[in-house]
Amino acid sequence: MTRTPETPLPSLKERRRLREAQSLSQADVAAALGVTRATVRSWENGRTTPRGTKRDAYARLLTGAEEVTPHQENPAPALVGAATGPVQASPDRAEPAPEPPSETPPAFELAPKPDPELGPDPARGPEPELGSELSPEAEPEPLSPSLTPDQAFDALYAFCAPALVRQTYLLTGRRELARESVERAFQLAWHRWPEVAMDRDPAGWVRATAHEFALSPWHRLRPRHRNPEPPPAAPADRALLDVLLQLPPVYRRTLLLYDGVGLDLPETAAETEASTPAAANRLLHAREAVATRLPKLAEPKELHRRLAEVASAERLRAAKPTTVRWGGEQRARHWTRAAIAFTVVLIGATTLTLRTAPDHYEPPLAPGATVHGVPPRVAPGPLSAEELALRAKLKGETVSGPERLVPEAG
Template identity: 55%
Template sequence: MSRSTADSASSVTLPTPKERRRLREALALSEEQVAEAMGVTKATVRAWETGRSAPRGRKREAYAKLLGTHEPGDAPSSPDSPAASPPAASPASEQPAEPRSLPPSPVRPQAPAKAQTPAPAPAANVRPKAAAKRAAKPPKAPSPSPGIAAGPARKGTPRPQERLKPVEAPPVAEQRPVGPPAVPGLTPEEAFDALYAHAAPGLVHQTYLLTGRRRLSRESVEHAFHRAWERWPEVARDADPVGWVRATAYEYALSPWHRLRRTHKHPDAPPTEAGRRALLTALLELPAPYRRTVLLYEGLGLDLPETAAETEASTPAAAHRLLHARTVLAKRVPELADPDTLHERLGSLVTEAPTTTLPAARAVRSGSERRTRTWTRAVLGVTAVLIGVTGFTAATAPTRYIPVNAPGETVNGVPVRGGPQKLRPEDLELRDKLRSEPNPGPERLIPAAE
């Protein structure tokens, strides 16, 4: 492969990780089918859809063709020609002021099975047999999860049945990150401070709804922003930096190891208001993955594929978690049996103004840098100690084997040697007499008087 071909393949624009997953599900393709077509493993495809990695080279171009987002004019033919670049994402403001509610995806009109999914052209590193088999086989329409599509669609958030139908993929140039427009000319510190001021208060309140512990929620958000500042170049380039911080805070808050800490062993006292207390108590009775799913979908208004991607679960698994959570909440609080009522109650609970006082953004940044320096010094110190011990051992170790001659010692407790005992003088005298005066006859020996 020439250098110009490699540069053109690496400059192909890919959609965001969440959009990659939505496009795959819209094409009715499973992770196994994509992995077989691309010649990679299922774990690699999952890493591409979660944003942990991205394809490179010819695989990047083949992956874009497979998703239907690559056009022949997207990649330049030579290194000198300008490459198409994705829309710039704001490093500081990627979260709307209100709970995010995506517009309903356009639903494809009913058409023959052959016209629904255009067969992608086979590219390099793609198995031709699998590509031909996939192109000749009409895709299966994804079956919506049972029960989730019941009831009218709520405002601003499409029902999962609509979201799981095949949709037309928008051009890459029209995909814009959700959130306010980017503010040019910000330094990394200013961008981080703006992100912290915009998202930290709401995240503290959300983690409190997940855990029921105010102190743990504040600690989780601080930990998430510490990690964000440590990896700020990665977070700044992310299409949804608030989602990155939110996922990190949720993972830390829902860690089971906090039960071993005395300060976080029991939840705080429930609120005094009866409605909020009943809803929060019922929410805390759910398992952690179900609690997180219902909060993201019903509280924040995320789409079902986005909820599944953030919880690192498949879309059907997230749908069934949501169904189970709705059933449990309806049993605990009967007025929440209607999904629209549950969405309204959780949405109003999420948008409440938090009462926790947070440290300043500068203190969070300095704390992250101080922790990084501490861990770096600790690692360097341990490494220096290991090098010193290894060097001392190598310098003082003998160069040849020296056998050890142990001195003799008295051994006690050895049992008496077996066999006949040592003869006494009387025994020796009798033996000599019998040998010297044999009596071959049958007479009986009579003791003679001395």
């Protein structure tokens, strides 16, 4: 049996050029193919690759063999299949089951949209320049090459940080840890800005870094994290957050990325560093656990809505981008000075050791040994009568006595 070769696709840069040459947006392509805008964006940046009928239709659309009307609302039935449908537990295929695309995009709108008649919410402060929701419909425009690194970083931070803080809060249930995780992620991004700026998905890079830092098990050793923070005020929000925090971290993160952020299953698996079947099984178990405790959230759309409400009810605010950049530079300088100081101490200890260490070999002294056969020393005892008489005779002789005692000159 011979396998049919897959339809060839243009290169990554050519895909976007062909789409723009036909005056089509990513939303137009997504509507025509029956997928989400996030999926089309993943196809263009190379994170995922279409397969089967989606691949054939995508190739025909790029080459102009298939006419597409911008914002087509009724795509062909053969191309219908949303990437955010319910996952069915099947032993042979743990992929999301296709369903017609809904009117509500699978975006993670973690903040309520302001009423144009009421103006922005004064409690939240000024709105970010590029929006605060990480959703396919709120995708930022490509940054101009003329922007400086500071401006490009500030634009990425203004677009990603507000929603990312709310996402991280759902992962940890801690407000301060959520803010700290996002700040640390952006500080690391600023430290590696050339790498992040050239990444296919800078927002995904920062999101993955923030989630990994927030779920680090070392936080439990910190004194300020031993005491729980006040729960949400609303009982329904508190119940949902308790259910989320009781899930294993990998299940919680998979549920948040798929049902919250709106990523498709391959993207969720890639970001959680798991295979697609493993990510599907985690998602199934997480949904089952939530539905067991909260039956009203068995529907994915309702779960998505409730996640957005719980996160946006806290009114979490991220720090200013200039503060984050300054903090990252200060941290980098601190660690650089610490590394230099450690190197100086190591060099000094090595030099002292070389100066004080012996420069030649000195054999050790042999241990002492017992000598046998030597008579013991005898202490002087009392004089005998003969010895006493001789001593008296010698003392009685004068200087001019016998010649044997004092010789005289001749």
